[in-house]
Amino acid sequence: MASLKDIRMRIDSTKNTQQITKAMKLVSAAKLRRAQHNITNMRPYAVTLKKVIANITATQKVTHPLMTAKDSVKRVLLVVLTSDRGLCGGFNTNIIKFADKYRLENSPKLEKLDFFFIGKRGDDFFTKRGIKSIETYFKLDKDISYGLAKGVAEKLINHYLDGSYDEIRLVYNEFQSAISQVVTCETLLPIQVEKTSFDAEGSQFSKDIIFDPSPEAIVEELLKKHFNLSVYKAMSESVASEHGARMSAMENATNNAKEMINKLTLTYNKARQEKITTELTEIVSGAEAIK
Amino acid sequence: MFKLNLLTPEKKVVVDQEITEAVIPTISGEVDILPGHVPMIANLGTGILKFKVKDTGAIFKAVISSGYCEVNPEGVNILTESIQLKEEISEEKAKAQVAEANAKLTKESLTDAQFEETLTDAKKAQVGIDLVNENIRHH
Structure with missing residues (x-):
């Protein structure tokens, strides 16, 4: 059996761990709130943009290379969004599992399947297995900004427009709530515009609208904006999910530590009482012997 | 409305x-x-x-x-x-941005897209300076 001192030390170290996990939980909660704020701020912009694109494409019959799907998809670029740091439960594991499964299932069918990693975890995993990415981005959670997303989006658009890939897909954790994230795989390019909500007759959107410079040029601008925004949205959601996942992971860790401390304290007290009893018996029997 | x-x-x-x-x-x-x-x-x-x-x-x-x-x-x-x-515009900062962009524009190694971007940056900073100085000029 472990000595009293050993148990004491284990209790202390568990307490330290508990303090750290508690602090990390609080930090994640604060960061999560900020990330959620980002998502809500973006919504009006996204909604307005989507509405206008749907309206224009429906009334003006405009097509654009970014919107037209290729006949056969042979070359795919998979963008994988993970975090830079661990300690966030299944956040990264789920994404990596999904991406790896996608690779095993689809690479025999495709001519080319390349990866683009955002976040260190995903990059580490695949680099270890000898899979190189065409590009990597780190430090997403530090300064998630529209500028950063725009930079990434422009690179992706160039890869698509120069004909290297027929389709660009994105795997990320969609933010549902602080405790649940869903692995989502989206087709980023070609852009799919929803036409469902649009009713050409009933809309107040006039067909005699003035376009400056031209409907085509405007659609091109809007599609690029829309694409930048989708990348920004995915990044924001992923960051929010990361903090949410870390928060619940740390909450669990804190609870486990608490349970462990309780158990250890019980063992400690039992051992202490046993020791006292033994000592008492020894003293009594010693005193008896002297008589 | x-x-x-x-x-x-x-x-x-x-x-x-x-x-x-x-x-x-x-x-x-x-x-x-x-x-x-x-x-x-x-x-x-x-x-x-x-x-x-x-x-x-x-x-x-x-x-x-x-x-x-x-x-x-x-x-x-x-x-x-x-x-x-x-209120967010600082004149010194904007002037520095204009100078930096101008220096970049004279280099020949820029691609068309980079050139365009730098030009927009310079223009943005310059418009900012104009906006800050607007009142002074008119009164």
Whole structure:
């Protein structure tokens, strides 16, 4: 059996761990709130943009290379969004599992399947297995900004427009709530515009609208904006999910530590009482012997 | 009822603000929008956005570049990726930006896209300087 001192030390170290996990939980909660704020701020912009694109494409019959799907998809670029740091439960594991499964299932069918990693975890995993990415981005959670997303989006658009890939897909954790994230795989390019909500007759959107410079040029601008925004949205959601996942992971860790401390304290007290009893018996029997 | 929404991906700058007039820098020049303007969609250029708030008559000014504006019978929606309010502009910083961009522009190694981007940066900073100095010049 472990000595009293050993148990004491284990209790202390568990307490330290508990303090750290508690602090990390609080930090994640604060960061999560900020990330959620980002998502809500973006919504009006996204909604307005989507509405206008749907309206224009429906009334003006405009097509654009970014919107037209290729006949056969042979070359795919998979963008994988993970975090830079661990300690966030299944956040990264789920994404990596999904991406790896996608690779095993689809690479025999495709001519080319390349990866683009955002976040260190995903990059580490695949680099270890000898899979190189065409590009990597780190430090997403530090300064998630529209500028950063725009930079990434422009690179992706160039890869698509120069004909290297027929389709660009994105795997990320969609933010549902602080405790649940869903692995989502989206087709980023070609852009799919929803036409469902649009009713050409009933809309107040006039067909005699003035376009400056031209409907085509405007659609091109809007599609690029829309694409930048989708990348920004995915990044924001992923960051929010990361903090949410870390928060619940740390909450669990804190609870486990608490349970462990309780158990250890019980063992400690039992051992202490046993020791006292033994000592008492020894003293009594010693005193008896002297008589 | 003529309302203005000014939105960026990162924040809602102005939402449902009743206005009487707006001057918008579109790609082909400044456009003055009054209530009852025909519906219009235009790409934005780099320039100064101005609008007059209905109740107070206060004039709001900011530098915007890249984005689009939509005018419909209910009002104006402006979506832009980059906005600088007048209060946020620092003249020294803007001057430094202009100088830096100009130095970059004289180099020959820039690609077309980089050249375009640097030019926009220079223009944005210059418009910012103009906006800050506007009052001084007029009075």
